[in-house]
Amino acid sequence: MGDHYQTLGIRRDATKAEVKAAFRRHALRDHPDRHAGTTDAAASADAARRFRQASDAYHVLSDDRRRAEYDFRLRGSTSSYARTSSSGWGASSSSASYGYGYGYGHGGGSWRRTPPGAGAGASAGSIDWELLLKAVTRRGFLINLGFASVMLSGATFLDGSILEIWKINNSGKSFEDAMEKVRKTEKGDT
Incomplete structure (x- = not known):
């Protein structure tokens, strides 16, 4: 599949309004309803293909997160990207995927980059570094990481504070004596 921006x-650097326009x-020119009455099946199929490509491009470029992922991957090596189908809700193209109707959904696929040196027989134990980077840079993960570090710092501070308070209140005594x-x-022995 080609470049969404070229499609x-x-x-x-187009804005969301420019993407939508x-x-x-493209939708007005290539929508299947516009070509429903034509007798030329090849022209109708070509228009439907162009409409699906435009729908897919709009789906990616209109969402900030998907666009950022696409741009990040596009800056790398575009030759190593392939459209893969994901299992789950969007495995079949449905009218609910875009809300346009007519079944021209994006198919639920996602952009995956094949790791360098990993052909079709990549080992199951290999680490997908991009997926790991995406997971650890999500807002929820970072919030949880910050909360855990605050809790650990608080526990360390509290542990040290208790020892210092003990030393202040019991100067000259050991813990065993106390x-x-x-x-x-x-x-009852005093």
Whole structure:
């Protein structure tokens, strides 16, 4: 599949409004309903193919997260990208995927980059570094990481503070001496 920006005929720094306007132009020109009455099946099929490509491009470029992922991967090596189908809700093209109807969904696929040196027989134990990077840079992960570090710092501070308070209140005594005094007090031996 080609470049989404070229498909819609826009620059790489196009705004969301420009992406939407470009998609509307393509939709008005290539929508299957517009070519439903034609007798030329090849022209109708070609228009449907162009409409699906424009729909896919709009789906990616209109969402900030998907666009950022696409741009990140596009800056790398475009020759190592392949459209793969994901299992789950979008494995079949459905009218619910875009809300346009007519079954021209994006198919639920996602952009995956094949790791360098890993052909079709990549080992199952290999690490997908891009997926790992994407997971550890998500907002939820970073919030949890920050919370965990605050909790660990607090526990370390509290542990050190308790020891310092003990030393201040019991100067010249050891912990064992204090425990012996507690045992004697509990037994009634003073």
